[in-house]
Amino acid sequence: MSSLLTRDEYQNLADSLPLPTNAVIDGKARAAQSAETFETINPATGQVIARIASCGQADVDFAVEKARLAFESGAWARAHPSERKRVLRRLVKLMERDAHELAVLETLESGKPIYDVETIDIPEALHCLEWHAEATDKLYGQTSPSGDDVVSMIVRQPLGVVACVLPWNFPILMLAWKIGPALATGNSVVVKPAEQTNMSTLRIAELAHEAGLPSGVLQVVTGPGEITGKALGMHPDIDMVAFTGSTDVGRKFLEYSARSNLKRIVLECGGKNPCIVLDDAENLDVVAQHVTQAVFWNMGENCSASSRLIVHEKIKDRLVEMVLHKLKEWPLGEPLDPGNRLGAIVSKEQFDRIIGYIKKGRTEGARIVTGGNAHKHGKGYFIEPTVFDDVTPEMTIAREEIFGPVLSVIKVANADEAVRVANDTQYGLAASIFTANLGQAHRIARDIRAGTVTINCYGEGDISTPFGGFKLSGFGGRDKSLHAHDQYTELKTIWADISDPRASRAVD
Numbered sequence: 072m073s074s075l076l077t078r079d080e081y082q083n084l085a086d087s088l089p090l091p092t093n094a095v096i097d098g099k100a101r102a103a104q105s106a107e108t109f110e111t112i113n114p115a116t117g118q119v120i121a122r123i124a125s126c127g128q129a130d131v132d133f134a135v136e137k138a139r140l141a142f143e144s145g146a147w148a149r150a151h152p153s154e155r156k157r158v159l160r161r162l163v164k165l166m167e168r169d170a171h172e173l174a175v176l177e178t179l180e181s182g183k184p185i186y187d188v189e190t191i192d193i194p195e196a197l198h199c200l201e202w203h204a205e206a207t208d209k210l211y212g213q214t215s216p217s218g219d220d221v222v223s224m225i226v227r228q229p230l231g232v233v234a235c236v237l238p239w240n241f242p243i244l245m246l247a248w249k250i251g252p253a254l255a256t257g258n259s260v261v262v263k264p265a266e267q268t269n270m271s272t273l274r275i276a277e278l279a280h281e282a283g284l285p286s287g288v289l290q291v292v293t294g295p296g297e298i299t300g301k302a303l304g305m306h307p308d309i310d311m312v313a314f315t316g317s318t319d320v321g322r323k324f325l326e327y328s329a330r331s332n333l334k335r336i337v338l339e340c341g342g343k344n345p346c347i348v349l350d351d352a353e354n355l356d357v358v359a360q361h362v363t364q365a366v367f368w369n370m371g372e373n374c375s376a377s378s379r380l381i382v383h384e385k386i387k388d389r390l391v392e393m394v395l396h397k398l399k400e401w402p403l404g405e406p407l408d409p410g411n412r413l414g415a416i417v418s419k420e421q422f423d424r425i426i427g428y429i430k431k432g433r434t435e436g437a438r439i440v441t442g443g444n445a446h447k448h449g450k451g452y453f454i455e456p457t458v459f460d461d462v463t464p465e466m467t468i469a470r471e472e473i474f475g476p477v478l479s480v481i482k483v484a485n486a487d488e489a490v491r492v493a494n495d496t497q498y499g500l501a502a503s504i505f506t507a508n509l510g511q512a513h514r515i516a517r518d519i520r521a522g523t524v525t526i527n528c529y530g531e532g533d534i535s536t537p538f539g540g541f542k543l544s545g546f547g548g549r550d551k552s553l554h555a556h557d558q559y560t561e562l563k564t565i566w567a568d569i570s571d572p573r574a575s576r577a578v579d
């Protein structure tokens with residue numbers, strides 16, 4: 072991690088940086104063929120930052136054609152794995168070199184606190200790219216026990232052209248989670264960032280070219296989901312879409328696939344994640360720290376945010392008090408100020424959505440113990456961290472993904488009720504459990520229907536662990552770990568008869 076700059080130094084960078092606004096296709100920055108653009112807005116000020124190329128069908132067709140040509144040339148797909156590793160590691164070095172610039176681009180468009188981008192998002196993204204690069208030349212194939220007269224090899228080959236459709240909440244990190252394994256395994260990739268957050272992705276595509284990635288292997292098409300994203304989903308020459316975003320849009324990609332070429336679809340969607348705290352949990356102060364981090368980090372704009380605190384009635388009031396106390400350590404304000412831990416909500420639309428949920432919580436009878444309002448900070452979109460007590464499992468704020476800084480506290484009488492309430496959701500991405508009884512913790516971990524369960528801590532696990540969800544939280548695969556390599560490759564059996572012709576003559 073590079074050391075942090077001061078607020079003024081970040082502002083100077085923001086004022087002087089060249090802003091990448093064009094799509095990156097075939098190794099070049101390009102305007103859309105239609106010359107159309109759309110606005111990108113700084114959510115901390117409400118001001119337009121720049122206009123970004125709005126790619127249509129013709130741009131997507133061009134990018135896919137170039138990606139296919141690059142794939143078929145073999146310059147990347149058939150390069151020695153150690154060569155792919157070398158280039159990807161060089162990309163990591165260039166991203167490290169330009170980390171402050173990338174952090175500023177990310178913060179300007181997303182409203183994320185620069186402190187988080189510099190200390191979590193970028194280091195995690197670099198580690199992810201490095202890890203997949205390093206894995207590239209260490210993976211072996213398999214043979215099968217098929218008998219003495221045959222040689223059977225089970226190999227993995229790149230799929231071809233992969234589209235990565237990204238969300239706005241962790242632009243750099245989600246890019247790394249997708250392109251790390253996709254490129255390491257030899258695919259050509261076309262990325263579509265979310266409309267709100269394009270610039271860090273565009274800059275990284277330029278750096279990839281500087282690192283020596285052949286033209287056409289990593290391209291970025293910017294534009295609206297219903298046009299650019301749909302064109303990727305429906306394209307007959309794309310082999311896979313890797314998507315992170317809402318379940319509703321995830322469903323659309325399954326439809327696009329069914330209506331086009333049955334391309335592989337991997338979805339990482341939302342969550343309504345439970346955090347269970349039982350009455351024997353040790354060190355409530357540390358638990359409160361985890362609970363606060365788990366829901367309010369990244370302003371709650373996180374698919375793995377623990378937005379439901381399911382807590383034993385005996386300790387509920389004490390724990391809520393402690394969470395309120397911990398919140399004092401989370402200053403909210405100007406995202407470019409590295410002293411702040413909470414920044415702006417990504418857009419006016421998301422701001423209105425969260426405020427709508429807060430209103431609904433009030434009208435359905437939950438009790439606000441802190442927050443509940445927009446936070447006044449210039450013309451930006453800021454919301455106070457909000458805690459609702461007296462939430463019951465059927466309330467809207469306990470059921471729907473809010474994707475904002477809103478915690479719903481639900482009290483329970485015992486562990487069985489906690490598990491019932493935790494599983495009473497259409498989602499199944501993540502869960503955490505706090506208890507001193509490790510046997511009980513493991514029984515609960517087994518019974519919770521979620522892709523990641525953490526015991527006496529909160530987190531998504533490190534890069535070596537898979538990440539993805541059960542139920543409406545995901546479909547078709549996992550991000551991170553070697554399981555991600557599997558989803559970007561096709562399994563092939565090569566089978567050869569090596570029986571000795573002299574032996575069959577002898578039988579004759």
Ligand SMILES: NC(=O)C1=CN([C@@H]2O[C@H](COP(=O)(O)OP(=O)(O)OC[C@H]3O[C@@H](n4cnc5c(N)ncnc54)[C@H](OP(=O)(O)O)[C@@H]3O)[C@@H](O)[C@H]2O)C=CC1
Pocket residue numbers: 236237238239240263264265266267294295296297298299300301304315316317318320321323339340341342373374421424472473474
């Ligand atoms: N699991 C997660 O990490 C995320 C979950 N969400 C959830 O989704 C809610 C809405 O957020 P939102 O930004 O609208 O997320 P979306 O699911 O709409 O967006 C995710 C990506 O899909 C693209 N997209 C949107 N519509 C289509 C379409 N019809 N065809 C193809 N691609 C499309 C988007 O492009 P474009 O930006 O141009 O619309 C974006 O790149 C959030 O409040 C949250 O609940 C959101 C983001 C991440």
Ligand SMILES: CCCCCC/C=C/C(=O)O
Pocket residue numbers: 191195238240241245315316339372373374375531
């Ligand atoms: C440091 C790891 C952060 C992981 C965040 C995972 C979120 C994914 C998402 O919201 O899609």
